[in-house]
Amino acid sequence: xxxxxxxxSVPVFTAxxxxxxxxxAKGAAHIEAKxxxxxxxxxxxxxxxxxxxxxxxxxxxxxxxxxxxxxxxVEIPSMADTETTFPELQxxxxxxxxxxxxxxxxxxxxxxAREIVMKVGPQEWKMSGQQFLTTFALPxxxxxxxxxxxxxxxxxxEIGKRDFLGG
Numbered sequence: 508x509x510x511x512x513x514x515x516s517v518p519v520f521t522a523x524x525x526x527x528x529x530x531x532a533k534g535a536a537h538i539e540a541k542x543x544x545x546x547x548x549x550x551x552x553x554x555x556x557x558x559x560x561x562x563x564x565x566x567x568x569x570x571x572x573x574x575x576x577x578x579x580x581v582e583i584p585s586m587a588d589t590e591t592t593f594p595e596l597q598x599x600x601x602x603x604x605x606x607x608x609x610x611x612x613x614x615x616x617x618x619x620a621r622e623i624v625m626k627v628g629p630q631e632w633k634m635s636g637q638q639f640l641t642t643f644a645l646p647x648x649x650x651x652x653x654x655x656x657x658x659x660x661x662x663x664x665e666i667g668k669r670d671f672l673g674g
Contacts, residue, residue, distance in 0.1 A: 513612050516575055520648065521608065524607075528600045530671070531593065534548060549591065570647050570651060571607060574639070576610075577636075577639065620637070
């Protein structure tokens with residue numbers, strides 16, 4: 508049985524976004540139990556020059572849907588990046604997972620060799636689908652999921668490695 512680009516993209520993104528949703532829910536429950544204002548958590552960041560929690564979640568969503576769409580050769584769904592509450596962030600994650608689940612596995616056939624072209628600022632990056640997924644898309648996605656996890660954990664939410672891994 509071969510191991511496809513689909514196998515290392517869509518199920519991986521879906522599982523990690525599901526975990527992200529669960530530890531975000533634990534964050535919301537923590538805030539409610541402690542009587543904290545949600546706005547403080549939603550503006551939390553790990554360092555002054557890093558993006559706050561909502562932006563980390565939006566970028567994880569963008570990374571997953573953008574990578575999967577590019578690899579499948581379909582249009583990337585647009586999302587406005589206007590989420591400011593825990594329920595809105597949860598809805599964003601749900602929409603991203605629904606998009607991922609809607610993709611046809613067959614659309615990923617040959618994606619390892621497909622040329623992926625991305626605009627990054629004024630530069631244009633070109634790489635094979637395999638190189639794109641393994642050296643850019645997955646590391647970038649996990650950076651944002653990990654940072655969202657770390658923001659919540661740093662602010663006292665009781666989550667651990669099992670939450671991150673989804674076990």
